Amino acid sequence: RVLALDPAYMDEEQGSAWLLLGRMVTRQRGKEAGLRSYLTGLGTLKLHGGFDPLLGEVCVQLIIDLEKVSYYQLATETFYQVLQQADARRHQGLLRRLYGQSAFLLPKEEQRRIERLLEGGRGSAHPGRVLERYWRGEDPTPATILNERLIEHLQRVGYAVKWYPAGLARGFDDRGMIYVRLGKPGGKVSAGVTGIDPKRNYNFLPHEVWFYEQIASDLFFPFVKSQSKRGYVLVDGIEEAIPKPRASNMWRIKLFAETPDFDSRLLFYNKLATSSRVFYDRVQELESLRSKYPPVIYGPYLNGRAVTAMEYFDHKSKIRRRYLTPKAVSEVLSDIRELPVAVRTARFLGEAGGTRLESYLGIRRQELIPEVAGRGS
Numbered sequence: 001r002v003l004a005l006d007p008a009y010m011d012e013e014q015g016s017a018w019l020l021l022g023r024m025v026t027r028q029r030g031k032e033a034g035l036r037s038y039l040t041g042l043g044t045l046k047l048h049g050g051f052d053p054l055l056g057e058v059c060v061q062l063i064i065d066l067e068k069v070s071y072y073q074l075a076t077e078t079f080y081q082v083l084q085q086a087d088a089r090r091h092q093g094l095l096r097r098l099y100g101q102s103a104f105l106l107p108k109e110e111q112r113r114i115e116r117l118l119e120g121g122r123g124s125a126h127p128g129r130v131l132e133r134y135w136r137g138e139d140p141t142p143a144t145i146l147n148e149r150l151i152e153h154l155q156r157v158g159y160a161v162k163w164y165p166a167g168l169a170r171g172f173d174d175r176g177m178i179y180v181r182l183g184k185p186g187g188k189v190s191a192g193v194t195g196i197d198p199k200r201n202y203n204f205l206p207h208e209v210w211f212y213e214q215i216a217s218d219l220f221f222p223f224v225k226s227q228s229k230r231g232y233v234l235v236d237g238i239e240e241a242i243p244k245p246r247a248s249n250m251w252r253i254k255l256f257a258e259t260p261d262f263d264s265r266l267l268f269y270n271k272l273a274t275s276s277r278v279f280y281d282r283v284q285e286l287e288s289l290r291s292k293y294p295p296v297i298y299g300p301y302l303n304g305r306a307v308t309a310m311e312y313f314d315h316k317s318k319i320r321r322r323y324l325t326p327k328a329v330s331e332v333l334s335d336i337r338e339l340p341v342a343v344r345t346a347r348f349l350g351e352a353g354g355t356r357l358e359s360y361l362g363i364r365r366q367e368l369i370p371e372v373a374g375r376g377s
Contacts, residue, residue: 008048012090015054016041022058035062042078053086057094064154073145083128092118095127100170101157104177105328106134140332148332156180166231173231178210178221182329185210191271204268207241208232211276216324218278220317237314242268262290265310282313339363
């Protein structure tokens with residue numbers, strides 16, 4: 001009834017009536033019907049000279065989620081409109097979410113600039129337009145409407161929100177952040193959570209190790225699950241998945257010369273050793289410590305050496321990640337091929353004795369059709 005009275009009705013806080021209608025249609029009839037409702041709303045608002053950033057953002061999400069390839073150009077244009085027209089005050093939550101989903105891709109100075117603008121700092125720039133300018137600059141085919149790199153980013157964000165959720169503004173944890181930056185890992189591994197002695201706090205914390213050896217050899221990212229809403233957190237070293245020993249267990253060391261911390265650590269790395277040479281080397285280091293420094297009753301506990309050795313390995317891996325990890329890895333860029341363009345100019349005698357200069361740009365026909373010809377077309 002509201003839309004019948006005013007098809008362009010817009011509530012300052014809740015957005016357009018089309019947004020609310022689309023949500024109800026999606027719940028009752030599914031995403032396909034919801035997308036049709038959202039698209040109708042976008043078109044109707046456009047006819048009346050309006051635009052709802054909240055409606056536009058949901059519409060882009062559904063296009064990506066449903067893989068509507070024929071609408072990817074529309075998704076690109078709509079995403080730009082969202083960034084252009086989102087009000088820095090009324091749509092601050094939306095802008096913070098979109099910024100958080102790409103902040104780790106931006107240069108440091110752009111990050112600081114957007115954060116200052118989002119906090120209400122001085123400046124004539126609009127935070128959304130700064131972000132829009134970044135994504136336009138990342139477009140591998142700027143002469144076309146479609147921004148392939150942006151679409152890839154939105155696809156990765158959708159996947160990260162679905163599979164690596166966290167109670168953060170961006171909607172995903174650090175695993176999702178690495179996925180959005182670098183794409184799918186070459187492999188994943190975990191040692192599980194069952195240690196050698198669960199009753200004495202030798203269980204392992206939930207963790208994952210992601211490998212990106214397609215980028216650089218021995219490149220991996222360790223994640224440990226946080227007790228907070230942050231989900232899995234990127235840590236300096238996978239050692240953080242091994243709980244610290246309790247003081248109540250020290251009697252086992254002092255009285256019986258047991259080495260529970262050492263044994264737990266060795267078990268942990270043995271479980272990871274089959275996945276990568278990195279962890280196999282750590283097992284060898286621990287085994288050498290066991291044979292070289294046998295435990296002595298009432299003597300210094302050899303695990304101090306082992307912990308130091310593993311922290312050293314973690315430090316080396318951290319430095320390696322810092323220098324070898326690119327800001328982002330895109331798969332769409334490999335599909336973009338630069339074509340040679342020929343340029344010719346000609347001069348003509350124009351009216352009243354003037355000269356008319358014409359320029360001609362050309363691409364050889366065989367450069368455009370080899371893939372089509374290869375399919376027999």
